[in-house]
Amino acid sequence: MNLISRVHSRNNKLSIAYLILSITSLYLVFQPILNSSYVGDDWPNSQTPDLNRWRFGEKNLINLWSEIAFWNEQWFRGQGRIYSVQFIENRLIFYIFEDPKLYKIFQFSINLFAVLVCAFLIYKITKSLNISSLFIVMFAAVFQIRPDFDPHLAFGGMLPSMMIKIFLTIILTIYYLERKKPRKFIGFLIIFVWVSAMFTYEYSWLCLPAVTAIIVGYNYLNSSVLFINKTSLKQILIGLISSTILIALSVFGIFKPRAAGVSEVYNFRFAFPESLTTYVKQTYAAVPGSVDNIMFTPVEFNNYPIFNRSIFVIGMLFILLFSVFLETFIQDNDRRNIKTLTVLLIFGFLLFTSFGLIIAGQPVWWGKFTFGSSYLGVYVGEFGLAIILISLYGMAFLGLKYLMKKLQIKMNKI
Amino acid sequence: MSKRYLIIVQIVSLLVVLIFLTGIFFKEIISIQFNNQGISDGSHARDESVSAWNAILSQRDFFEEVESLDSFISPSNEDAYERNSGDFFEKTGIRLGLSLRPVDLWSIDCLDDSKCPLPEFKTLLQDVADSRIKRRVYFPRSLFLNNPKDWIDYQSENKTLLTSDTWYFNFVPIGAGVHLAILGLLQYDDSTGTVVDGNTLKGMAIYANYADTSKSVQINNVCLPQSQIIELESKSLQGWKIRQWSKELLTSDLLDMRKLEWGFCDQ
Numbered sequence: 198m199n200l201i202s203r204v205h206s207r208n209n210k211l212s213i214a215y216l217i218l219s220i221t222s223l224y225l226v227f228q229p230i231l232n233s234s235y236v237g238d239d240w241p242n243s244q245t246p247d248l249n250r251w252r253f254g255e256k257n258l259i260n261l262w263s264e265i266a267f268w269n270e271q272w273f274r275g276q277g278r279i280y281s282v283q284f285i286e287n288r289l290i291f292y293i294f295e296d297p298k299l300y301k302i303f304q305f306s307i308n309l310f311a312v313l314v315c316a317f318l319i320y321k322i323t324k325s326l327n328i329s330s331l332f333i334v335m336f337a338a339v340f341q342i343r344p345d346f347d348p349h350l351a352f353g354g355m356l357p358s359m360m361i362k363i364f365l366t367i368i369l370t371i372y373y374l375e376r377k378k379p380r381k382f383i384g385f386l387i388i389f390v391w392v393s394a395m396f397t398y399e400y401s402w403l404c405l406p407a408v409t410a411i412i413v414g415y416n417y418l419n420s421s422v423l424f425i426n427k428t429s430l431k432q433i434l435i436g437l438i439s440s441t442i443l444i445a446l447s448v449f450g451i452f453k454p455r456a457a458g459v460s461e462v463y464n465f466r467f468a469f470p471e472s473l474t475t476y477v478k479q480t481y482a483a484v485p486g487s488v489d490n491i492m493f494t495p496v497e498f499n500n501y502p503i504f505n506r507s508i509f510v511i512g513m514l515f516i517l518l519f520s521v522f523l524e525t526f527i528q529d530n531d532r533r534n535i536k537t538l539t540v541l542l543i544f545g546f547l548l549f550t551s552f553g554l555i556i557a558g559q560p561v562w563w564g565k566f567t568f569g570s571s572y573l574g575v576y577v578g579e580f581g582l583a584i585i586l587i588s589l590y591g592m593a594f595l596g597l598k599y600l601m602k603k604l605q606i607k608m609n610k611i
Numbered sequence: 612m613s614k615r616y617l618i619i620v621q622i623v624s625l626l627v628v629l630i631f632l633t634g635i636f637f638k639e640i641i642s643i644q645f646n647n648q649g650i651s652d653g654s655h656a657r658d659e660s661v662s663a664w665n666a667i668l669s670q671r672d673f674f675e676e677v678e679s680l681d682s683f684i685s686p687s688n689e690d691a692y693e694r695n696s697g698d699f700f701e702k703t704g705i706r707l708g709l710s711l712r713p714v715d716l717w718s719i720d721c722l723d724d725s726k727c728p729l730p731e732f733k734t735l736l737q738d739v740a741d742s743r744i745k746r747r748v749y750f751p752r753s754l755f756l757n758n759p760k761d762w763i764d765y766q767s768e769n770k771t772l773l774t775s776d777t778w779y780f781n782f783v784p785i786g787a788g789v790h791l792a793i794l795g796l797l798q799y800d801d802s803t804g805t806v807v808d809g810n811t812l813k814g815m816a817i818y819a820n821y822a823d824t825s826k827s828v829q830i831n832n833v834c835l836p837q838s839q840i841i842e843l844e845s846k847s848l849q850g851w852k853i854r855q856w857s858k859e860l861l862t863s864d865l866l867d868m869r870k871l872e873w874g875f876c877d878q
Contacts, residue, residue, distance in 0.1 A: 226644065229651035236654050240691050247697030248690065251706060252762050338640050342647040487641045488646060609784065 212326040221334040223312055224338045230349055232303045235297060237351040243300070244293050261292055276463050279444075279451030282396040287353040302472035308349055309359035312336050314364045315580055319587075321371050322415060324538050328529035328587060339485045348576035353524040356576040359401050362394035363408060370412050370433050374425050384429070388436045395444055400574045403554055404468075405441050407547035409434060465558040475566050482571030483549060483578025538591045545584030552577040657692070663790040663817045664693055664782060664845055666851040668702035673794065673815050680775045682736055682765070683710040684868075687782040692787060694782060706762065707735055708772050710780075713868070725869050728804025732797060737772040779807045779868050788822030791815070791873055793830060795866070806865040814873075817851055829876035832865070 234245055246256055246263060246338065253260040269284045292301035322327040342349055348356035369387045373379045390410075394401040410582060414424050453459060481487055552574030556562050562572070656730045667673070686695050689712050694711040696732040712861055713722055716735045721727040781793045795812035800807050814835055825833045843851040 226647070226670075229647040233651040234658060235652040244690060244693065244695055244697055247701045248695060249697070250699040251700040254706075254760075256761065340647075344650050344653070347650070350651070486642055488643075539766050560708045 209326075212330070212563060214327055216330045216333075217485055219315070219330040219337075222337045223309060223333055226340065227305055227308055227349075230308055231301050233301065233350050235300075235351075236347060237345075239300075239351045239353065242287060242353060243291050243297070244296075245288060246295055254350045255337055256292065261288055264288055273452065273456075275457050276459055277456035278399075278449060279462065280398060280447065282356075282393050283353075283398060285353065286358055286397070291480065292498055304350070304354055307354040308358040309384055311360045311364075314361050314368070315584075317582070318364045318368050318411075319541070320409070321368060322418070322541060328591065330589070331587050332583055335586045336579065339582055340557070340579050341485065342483075342574070343364060343489045345465075345570065346572050348573045352573065355398055356400075356573055359394055359397040360576065360580060362397060363392050363401055363404050364389045366394065366437070367408055367411055371415055374412075374429050375423060376426065376429075377424060379426060379429050384432060384436070387433055390396065390438055391437055392444070395441065398573075400577055402441055402445060402554055403574075404548065404550040404577065405437065407544055407551060408437060410547055411540065411544040414543065418537055440569045462559060462561050464560065464592055465532075465561060467558050468560070468563075470556040471560070471563040475563050476553040479548065479553035479556045479571065479575070480578065481568055482575045483582050484550075485582075487569055488571070492539065508523050535592065537597060538588045538595070540582055542588035542592075544589060545581045545586075547581070549578050549581030549585060551581075588607050620736070624641050625854075641860065644654075645689055654807055656736070658786065659788070659819065660790070661693055663784075663819070663851065664698075665702065665854065667782065667790070667792045667815060668699065670815065670853060671703060673792065673813065674703055674705060675798075676776075677705055677707075677778060677794075679706040680708045680771050680778070681705075682708040682772060682775065682777045683780045684713055684716065684732065684777060685780040685782075686868075687708055687780075688712045708762075708766055708775055709739060711736070711739065713737070713831060716835075725867065729868075730804065731799045732777055732805050733773050733799070736777065737766075737770060740766045740772055743767075767828050781871075783873065784830060785873055786822070786875060788819030788830065789875075790817045791828050791830075792817070793871070793873070797868075798865075800865070806866075807863050807871070809866050815851055819851060826875045826877060828850065828873065830873045831871060832876075834876040 202468055249260050249264050250256045265284045267283050268288075271285075272278050272280070290300070290303060294303050306567075314421050315336075316329040319332050320326060323329070340349070365386055369383060369390065373383050374386060376383075391397050394404075410432070416430055424579070453463075555574055556566065556572050630852060669878045681816065683696070683699075685694070689695065689696075696707045699710065700706050713729075717729055718737070721729065740763055777797045779793070779797050781791075783791050783793075785791050792815045793812070794814075795807040795809070797805055798808050812830070814828065814830050816835060818824050827836075829835065
């Protein structure tokens with residue numbers, strides 16, 4: 198094996214080791230999810246299997262379907278909201294995981310899976326295992342649990358489920374575009390997954406710009422080096438955009454006006470400056486340390502014994518972050534360049550800036566939102582922020598290397 | 612300058628910059644992780660209440676007079692938590708007719724006024740069952756002939772709530788690690804309104820392992836008798852101890868549920 202192969206072989210082993218370390222860091226920081234109890238809507242939702250058993254006499258799939266269909270119809274007729282996929286998933290989850298401990302294992306797993314799917318997407322874009330691993334570490338560093346309406350601990354994994362579908366839409370599209378003769382089934386599957394995301398939670402609608410941007414960005418990055426089926430690209434973009442517009446028009450144009458009694462919470466309108474200030478407050482909620490404004494409060498180390506799990510987690514994170522910086526001197530086989538990082542940055546930015554719009558358009562929240570409070574959509578912002586951070590880090594690193602090269606050239610001339 | 616020296620300078624410079632950036636984030640990461648753990652720990656605030664509920668329901672004898680299709684009027688009923696007819700059915704095997712709070716049947720004005728006789732309850736319960744939204748059948752019922760019928764529909768069609776028993780049931784925390792369950796048959800009289808039959812009244816105290824069992828529990832100043840303490844195995848961190856209940860607890864025959872009081876007593 199020659200020197201270059203030896204270097205690549207060593208780099209790949211280190212990259213894989215770093216990936217394992219990064220997943221371990223995620224496993225550790227997600228321990229509070231595993232150790233939590235029911236929170237928020239999970240309390241009433243977890244009673245559903247028993248109440249169904251009482252009402253219908255036994256627990257079976259027919260009664261489960263009856264429950265799902267009933268509530269789906271109530272929300273549809275009453276509020277004009279269609280999030281049927283969420284009802285199916287939520288009721289099924291609580292039927293299967295009646296034991297709270299099993300439910301928490303499921304919740305932990307789906308949160309972990311959502312991050313890993315996004316990391317895989319980043320790998321497909323950047324071809325870099327290191328950047329994907331860095332994303333996992335960044336997410337582990339920025340993710341926060343909220344005292345109210347927490348998307349990690351509650352709501353039956355609705356937000357992770359939605360994000361998984363969004364990322365899968367993009368991943369499937371990438372596979373679809375790389376085929377000279379793609380199977381039409383895959384094309385329909387992409388639209389099906391996207392529509393499923395929209396019927397999981399309405400926040401997914403706002404992710405359309407980000408999804409479109411990353412697909413177009415992928416085409417831009419790869420069309421000169423890989424085969425990209427332009428016809429397929431147009432078909433997918435038209436499919437995604439038109440399905441979103443169709444569903445939005447149906448909901449706001451047909452179902453909501455005919456709904457029996459739309460709650461004040463689901464009445465949308467925008468006003469200045471209330472919507473703008475609420476938007477800023479909600480977007481701020483994704484910033485690390487925003488929960489309860491803890492970034493402005495000192496840490497009371499004396500309250501935590503030396504062998505506390507948190508200390509270990511923090512130490513692990515610190516080591517990992519430090520290792521990131523060391524590890525970046527060892528390049529894996531990636532095409533890390535400013536264009537790739539810019540595409541990632543745009544994707545992250547669009548995710549980060551999208552989720553605040555829903556709360557900004559709900560007058561019922563205008564007076565209640567303060568800096569430090571948040572709603573479920575902040576989950577989207579966490580992904581956006583982690584992607585922004587890895588992009589900026591990569592750009593900064595490229596910039597530093599460029600400066601160092603310039604310095605070296607100057608020194609050589611002297 | 613040698614190339615090796617230049618490389619060392621580059622590496623050290625980059626390390627200094629990147630370690631500095633790491634240090635800036637370090638405090639935030641610590642704060643966030645501590646806060647995450649704190650919120651997670653805080654989600655266990657209801658654990659003791661849930662555990663005590665499960666302990667009480669495990670005592671099947673306490674509910675031996677309650678039959679399926681009987682109903683509860685329970686101030687502690689809460690469908691959003693475990694204190695509902697579904698969980699009760701799952702843990703005791705008793706399929707109640709309805710389990711409602713007093714405020715679901717009677718007006719708040721009457722409930723707040725102890726001089727207002729509480730109206731007759733069986734007709735009101737039947738009205739509630741009749742008014743509940745009938746569930747559509749979302750599947751071809753003919754394909755599933757053995758599927759049991761909707762319990763609310765059954766009660767509505769057969770007017771079972773007019774003939775079955777209705778019980779006052781309450782489950783309350785009364786002190787550090789101590790919960791009290793109270794059960795008594797309801798009856799209606801034109802002169803008294805809806806009252807609890809004192810001759811059927813029972814109480815059961817649940818003590819967590821850390822609670823002081825030297826004090827007993829009283830209902831309307833009548834102490835639960837000192838009795839054998841049953842120790843329950845429990846999956847929770849706390850075990851549970853139960854002080855036996857007693858019938859014929861009180862001298863008065865008819866009790867206004869709004870005037871029931873409870874607490875500790877020395878015995």
